[in-house]
């Protein structure tokens with residue numbers, strides 16, 4: 129090994145993008161990065177951001193940062209989607225479209241990985257951070273410092289995956305990187321290593337968050353809030369976090385084993401050497417199927433909050449809702465094989481997993497009916513969260529039926545790996561997960577920022593997404609039946625698929641308009657914020673505890689910790705006119721800390737070092753990690769006190785506003 | 790004053806402590822149990838992988854060709870006795886004897902470090918004899934499962950050294966006592982994992 133190799137590992141000039149389109153993505157990301165840095169510097173906001181946001185341990189602020197990062201990643205992931213749609217609409221017959229085959233493969237791999245890990249997971253943890261402590265009547269999460277570490281690990285993972293645009297390339301092996309394609313022999317560049325380490329780092333953050341919120345919900349509930357009085361959103365989060373705790377370690381192990389294969393020449397999943405590829409497929413889906421329920425459960429929870437509030441009724445079938453969450457949690461570990469019916473497990477095994485998959489649809493159906501019963505004879509207000517819900521119910525049910533169809537092994541042999549599957553899972557994940565999180569974001573936005581979002585642009589965004597979605601994914605169901613496989617970068621003209629692909633492309637463009645509407649919505653809402661101020665803290669007529677605080681809530685959430693006497697705690701309190709007590713005491717809150725940033729920063733260096741075989745950098749990262757942890761361990765000054773007087777002033781202001789409304 | 794605090798924070802549930810600090814201790818311990826559970830799932834995955842790849846020797850040696858029973862037994866005794874001395878450290882903390890806590894932690898760390906050293910030399914011997922992790926699926930999974938446990942033990946030793954330093958510097962504070970309790974949970978957990986490795990990898994491998 130010579131010196132350059134020691135210092136730079138596998139890095140060299142040739143790893144920087146060579147083709148103009150590949151370069152375009154990189155240059156765009158660099159420009160966006162510089163623009164953000166320039167704006168912050170220009171407005172001299174570094175100090176403010178550092179002091180009040182980056183180092184904050186307040187879950188409400190961490191939640192906002194999660195959502196901000198996820199929105200940036202949503203733009204990246206959508207850009208990838210538009211490129212794929214453009215490619216498939218044009219790359220037919222003699223025309224090769226706009227992308228090379230390898231670039232197309234990198235794009236679908238990046239799109240899938242980014243959308244799942246850095247958009248859906250990020251939005252989910254963002255909303256959980258914003259809402260759960262408030263909703264269960266707690267001042268904080270169980271481990272505030274750990275929460276900050278989790279967030280910054282998420283950022284480090286996202287940074288690493290974006291770096292692959294500029295330095296080197298990304299994986300071409302799909303969002304789950306099946307071996308043997310993902311092994312060194314067939315994917316010799318650093319692409320798969322980027323995939324492994326960005327997911328490993330982001331996944332570690334998710335795992336730690338999972339522990340944190342599981343403990344928070346079990347231990348930090350307000351007194352009197354028994355499990356059967358807990359709001360549904362918190363229930364679904366409890367279910368999702370239990371899944372995180374059991375499923376994510378499997379992902380950690382699987383990614384580590386693939387990394388060992390690639391980096392140290394081991395033989396876990398290799399084609400030769402006594403490796404076993406099917407083991408990878410089993411392991412990754414033993415995590416992967418629970419993962420989809422991790423994402424959808426909180427969305428179910430959001431709808432269970434939104435529908436009662438905007439129907440002016442209590443949630444129908446609370447107990448059955450709870451039971452169905454629990455059932456889903458258990459069942460979701462018994463269905464993973466439906467992702468590879470075609471890979472030789474045999475008839476009996478396939479039959480078992482097919483039946484289990486059909487069974488898991490039952491608790492989901494229970495939920496759908498309960499939401500509809502809640503609306504029945506309700507006084508429905510058609511606000512934009514409610515529109516997202518109605519779009520969801522229709523599309524999700526259709527997508528779910530497609531899923532039950534795929535659960536039939538015999539049918540799946542025809543549909544496996546086709547665009548029918550792509551259409552199915554996008555129906556679940558866009559109209560289920562994404563619509564759910566959009567509804568939640570609109571619903572809780574005033575709580576966090578103190579003003580409501582503009583409804584007009586919100587509704588426009590909804591209609592664009594709905595119409596765009598149907599046009600973009602409806603044709604894929606048909607194309608799937610016509611035999612179009614997924615991940616196609618080119619097809620023959622005489623197949624007659626092009627018109628449908630063009631429709632899908634138009635649909636994607638309309639989804640793009642929806643995204644633009646959402647950006648405009650944000651702009652208009654901020655501009656008109658004085659007009660749309662939420663002075664009461666309860667803009668919708670809410671039912672759970674988060675609506676009992678001012679908007680935005682103070683750092684400590686509750687001046688006096690609430691005592692709960694039944695379900696829909698705040699609703700009952702409002703009806704009986706109970707007012708909170710007025711004797712305040714000093715509150716101890718965690719002090720800000722920058723160490724979470726350092727920990728994640730060093731993890732990033734370790735990841736980058738391993739991807740490029742720059743071993744000294746990885747070791748440096750490890751040492752930095754150790755020192756950061758020591759600093760935290762020997763820091764005695766981690767708390768600060770908010771004085772009773774300060775609290776009295778804030779609360780008086782909130783209550784007087786309440787009285788005048 | 791000090792002594793009563795030390796005693797109480799270990800016996801969680803003691804009524805004399807302020808209610809918030811008891812709850813905080815409780816939460817931390819519960820959180821740590823959750824962490825151990827995730828670690829348990831991680832090890833369970835590695836055990837499953839080992840079970841699948843056990844027979845895939847690909848022309849290389851099998852378990853019975855390379856495992857050395859007396860050597861493994863020595864390792865096992867080292868680790869089990871370190872669990873015992875870790876318990877003694879906790880007991881000394883109950884008696885509020887800082888000197889003995891430090892002493893027993895030192896002994897535990899020493900035993901743990903010897904375990905790691907033995908494992909490393911065993912690995913070294915295998916690799917030097919041409920039996921490395923690149924040889925076969927079986928050996929990949931063997932080195933990874935046993936090595937992951939060894940890595941945990943090594944990290945535990947480092948944690949122990951840091952904690953002992955902290956106890957020497959600041960005494961048996963509430964914070965230190967809580968960390969001591971978590972550390973000992975971690976240590977016993979590693980012991981249990983080792984028992985599984987001992988049985989599934991070594992005993993079943995030799996037979």
Ligand code: HEM
Nearest residue numbers: 209212236237240243244248302303550557614615616636
């Ligand atoms: C914004 C609208 C979206 C559009 C237009 C879109 C479009 C696409 C397209 C064209 C593909 C490739 C299909 C093929 O294999 O031929 C794809 C794959 C995929 N998408 Fe999306 N998508 C969108 C949103 C999402 C979201 C929100 C998620 C997840 C949260 C997601 C997850 C995935 C995954 C996992 C794949 C599979 C990647 C692979 O084959 O490895 N997509 N999407």
Ligand SMILES: [Cu+2]
Nearest residue numbers: 417463464467
């Ligand atoms: Cu599944």
